[in-house]
Amino acid sequence: MPKFQPKKEMSERLRNVFATLLLFILAAAAFVAGYFVNDFVEMRRSVQTAASDEFGLFWEAWGRVEENFLGDLPTSKERTYGAIQGSIALLDDPYTFFVEPIEREIERQALQGTFGGVGATLSRPEEDGPIFLEPIPGNPAAEAGILSGDELRAIDGEAVTPELTVQEVAERVRGEKGTVVVLTVLHPEETETVDIDVERGDILIPSVTYRLLRENEKIGYIQLTRFSGESANEIETAVLDLQSQGATQLVLDLRGNGGGLLDAGVAVADHFLDNGPILYQQSRGEEERMYEATAETLAPDIPLMILIDGGTASSSEILAGALQDRGRALLVGSTPTFGKGSVQLVYDLSDGSSVHVTASRWFTPNRTPLDQQGLQPDILVTVTQEDIDNGRDAVLNQAVLELQMVAQLEN
Missing domain, CATH: 2.30.42.10 (PDZ domain)
Incomplete structure (x- = not known):
């Protein structure tokens, strides 16, 4: 037994040292945590103080208005709405906006299709x-x-x-x-x-209609009115059917197409592109995302003209911009496209109002921003009042002429 006594004393000594060291580490950790927490609290306090000071200036100014303005003053709710609208206006983004309760309810009813x-x-x-x-x-x-x-x-x-x-x-x-x-x-x-x-009833509008043009039955005409979940399949059916009827060139009409599903726009573009980028999407707090075409292409080579106007927007611009940048098609139109190249999130607020916030923006393969700029036609067409009065489609007629010249060059 006496042999083992020194080891016992040593282990007790070590335990005392470790306990003292542990207490020291805990005390140091508590001190550091307290230091940073205190800094965080002080930082929050300073931010809140700065915000309070800024709103203090607002109330100071408003107090002068209330004391001296000759006329009716807005209610507190109207003042709040005005402050929100004014702050959002500073963003200079037409798609980020505030909707008051009555307008929001009308918007909901429209979406419900009553x-x-x-x-x-x-x-x-x-x-x-x-x-x-x-x-x-x-x-x-x-x-x-x-x-x-x-x-x-x-x-x-x-x-x-x-x-x-x-x-x-x-x-x-x-x-x-x-x-x-x-x-x-x-x-x-x-x-x-x-x-x-x-x-009266729900209206069923196919997103795709197509035909051979009477003036040139080698040209297939496809009109795409919106981008739905079936658009890519409908475009595929249209292209294959027109080719089976003898079409060797195509016109894709995107005039008045205000967009729809992003994935549908990408899928339609994939029918005409072989690999490579279709669009880039930038979102706050996220890495840039690239949408790519696959190697499985429906119509990679058939000559193609795309008709555009000021109503061509959103997913339509994604499709048109991708084919234009990649040299796959020419854009024919009398005006630039609308310039709606962004994604909005809609948040309903506590009083029935809502705020629409731009959360993402789109760029073409050449990184041209679509938002608030739109796409310029490669071939600009002047539409006269005489054209309108006589029901002539000057834009389509010009696209047909361009395709005829392409056919002549190929022959």
Whole structure:
């Protein structure tokens, strides 16, 4: 037993040393933590003080307004809304904005689709002239007997006069789903009008329509009206069908296409591009993201013209910008595109209002910003009043001429 006594004393000595050292480390850690916490608290306190001082200046100024302004003062809510709107205006971004409760509720109802239509487009080729109907296949107007080129004479017995704008007439045709509107029309080549009852409903508009052009049946014309989950498949069907009918060149019409799903725009671009970038997306707090084309390309070489206008926006600009930058297509149009190259997040606030915040921006393969700039047409077309009056599509006609010149060069 005496042999082991020194070891026991040594182990107790070591334990005492370790315990003392541990207490010292804990004390030091507590001191350091307290130091940094104190710094953090002081920093927060200074930030809050600075913010308080700045808002103190606001109230100082507003107090002078309340004391001296000759006229009615806004309510506290109106003042709050004004302060929010003014602060957001400093961002100089048209897509970041504040929506008051009433407007937000209207916005929600519009998104919920509580109103319906008859499924026909309205046009007035001549100023103060008659309004004509073009029914959309598979929708209430077509099913009820409205024909292409019908002249609209009256709505529910009220005459359609030259003083009414096309928009005003369209608003009278629209209404609650399930209700009936009576359209008085004059069929083409007829002399007597007829009354047609049309039940309003949800309008089904295909995102893609296509045909061979009558003036040149080697050119396939595809109109893409929006980017939905089926757009890429519909474009594929259109391209393959047109090629089977003998089309060797294509026109893709993106005029008036306000966009839709980002992934759909990328997927359609992938049909015409072989590898490489389609677009770059920059978001706050995230690394830049590149969307790339795959090696599986539907139509990598067929000559292609893209029609654009001021209504070509968002996903349409992604598609057009990618094909333009990559040298895959020429843009033909009378104006630049809209310039909507960003993504907004919508936050509903506690009083029913909302704030829309730009969270991401898009850039073409050459890193051209789309937002608030848009795309310039490669071929600028002047559309005259005579073109409009006579129903001539000057932009499409120019695209056809360009493709004909391409065909001549190839031959």
